[in-house]
Amino acid sequence: DNPPAMMGPARVVASPSLPLLRSRRLASPGFLLAGAAILSATALSVFSFLSNGHAQNVGAPAAAGLQARTIGGVPGVGMRQYLSGLKGKGMAAFGGERGIRAKIPSPSAVEIGVEDTTSTQTSVSPLDSETAGALYEDMHLGRKFEDATAQWYQRGKVFGFVHLANGQEAISSGAIKQLRPDDYICSTYRDHIHALSKGCDPKEVMAELFAKKTGICNGQGGSMHMFSKKHNMLGGFAFIGEGIPVALGAAFQTRYRRDALKDPNADQVTLAFFGDGTSNVGQFAECLNMASLYKLPIVFVVENNLWAIGMYHYRATAPHLGDQLPHIYKKGPAFGMPGVNVDGMDVVAVREAIGKAVARARAGEGPTLIEAETYRYRGHSLADPDQLRSPEEKERFAKMDPIEKFRAYCLENNLLTEEQLKEYENKAEAKVQEAVEFADNSPKPDKSQLLNNVFADPKGFGVDENGKYRYQNPDFMAKSAAAGLQQ
């Protein structure tokens, strides 16, 4: 089928080919040195973990050669220096091999597969105190909310399969807080903080976790299915990869309204969040292709936290030809869109990278694939004993806590004072406390809600023996002995 005529001829976004990339990289002496260090380190680590591959509890690749995270090769270089090195380079900087973040702020730092977009895009607005405060509060809210969820899960009020996003707050806050209210987001089962960042009321989200009637989905969905029409949150998907085509459809609808229905205000952007394991699902490839073909206003955000339950990213995804380790962002150019790697523990970098991608999409220049490297501090779900990841790996990433980093950044750059930060923390904690109380005191859903919303028309349940619509019969549930059961 040809795409509808309104789309115009499909234009493939030009991306630099690999040989060109390599030669540009080698041109920089600073990079050569760092590159050599990276290559030798990763070669060592890759070969040693390949030979250790049979060990059941392999955590990160054998630690040989992998250094603690540095910037510019110098430990402890601050955010400001790092960001100043990025100025004027368009999209956020490339990422090094996992675990070695040798971001070299040199003039020849390369954006992978990106056209020069600085001429057409408005740059991301600089971080001021108010924005920083909002970001900090949101990240803190996310962290405290997830901790409260875990607490109440132990106490039996939250039940089912619950997946917490401790450690991934920078991506949620950095990406979502800058969106407009009418922009869409589509998430995964790790969706509590996405819902919060998008503006959903923590009270309603917590009530949904408690499966109460006042929950954001009336208690129908639970932890993995946060939806909000008001905030344009398209879910919450228990099934990995299922959300990506849904996000694509929403992005298509925006384009349709703009081009076919001639609505000049239709410039919403859709963000699709998913994980590293999902980049191997067929729907990922299908959607990247369609997004590029139809030039849809969508940004694909990969939250690469290295683990898909028990499957380590490096053992689950094949590397790009010529690489030692897999990089998901490199799949973008193959499908005709820029691929960008960003440090997912750095909310400022995430905000910038996604801000630019969103501006691109809003201007009608098509999709972007962004890989944000992060880590989850808790297990896959609250039922996961989290025995597969090595303590060394967990410790290494615990040092990169995004909230601590941003806190230090705000203080260092005089964006917020200690008192202001504390105030935001207290606000966040108060919201969580309020949410828990609200959820606890809310009523459970009525039994009759079981039949709601299967079809649009409740009469879809048909007529019972008495000639009345089934849903109208108050005894529908009461007739059986099961009606006497306590919920």
Place this chain on the structure above:
Amino acid sequence: MLMFRRGSRRLRNFRTLSSEARMKTKADSLAEQKSYRTMNLFTAVNDAMDIAMEQDDEVIVFGEDVKFGGVFRCCIGLNEKYGDERVFNTPLCEQGIIGFGIGAAAAGAKPVAEIQFADYIHPAFDQIVNEAAKYRYRSGNEFNSGGLTIRTPYGAVGHGGLYHSQSPEAYFCHSAGIKVVVPRSPAQAKGLLLSSIFAPDPVLFMEPKWLYRTAVEEVMEGDYRIPLDSAEVIREGTDVTVIGWGAQLQVLTKAADEAKANHGISCEIIDLRTLSPWDEDTVIESVEKTGRCVVSHEAPLQGGFGAEIASTIQEKCFYHLQAPIKRVCGYDTPFPLAFEKFYVPDHLKNYDAIVNVVEESC
């Protein structure tokens, strides 16, 4: 290789024999000499795979997270014993996993593919229904995917919600060419899984996840097979035939006990074991004897496999029936989160059905 033979029809009509005497077969006598071990469902499944892999080099096990043992511990120890070439993780792509399994089977392997939850089997639906089920047919027996066994946990678990509780057996029973097998207990699971792995047809082996830890039984050690395509009468009775499979039999047994205690109703309980193709003869013979039938499954009512059973019974036993056939199933809604207790066909609903079907009969 021990086979639990079903007695022939003629033998079973000898009501003078007590059920113990009738049930004792040559296989049972041999079984008494074997050793037994206490196992739960996941240990039994693990044991079956271990035995299969030891016997036949062509057996390979793969799926998501199987290498560390699987999220339900069914594959514990297999990677250590048989190595990375035979027990390995796949990336997250159900369609790829099953398609890959079909191809491997066509080339001679005996893959045991795990789908982490039956709810996730739907991306692979196309491969199962369009490829696995039709491979032998459309190639005129040039090739077949008989070596393929797909293992997947199904069913309600108390807190699963929409996507960790589904029972999708009906979709696959509708595709001839693939067998659907559901064990009710650890001992049955081991024998049925061993038969499934070595069956010449592709098998979808659905394990009731609720029973993984809760069902504990003395399971015979070593290799034994339980024949596919045969149902088992697990309790003899005279008044009502009660049909189910998998974890639902626990529920049905409880309901039958209560019906016996309160109303003196004697239920004949049948475990179908293989849903496709299903053992019509055993069921028909039973309904001809009792004249009443209750079918129960967790899957939703409309289009569930109970509909096929009810339809066949009314067709073949119409003149023996004394009351309409009752189906006690899940409601026609997605599997709910907060309403699970109301949704599932529990022992109370089944008790009601059993009592009503007796009271309503002519």
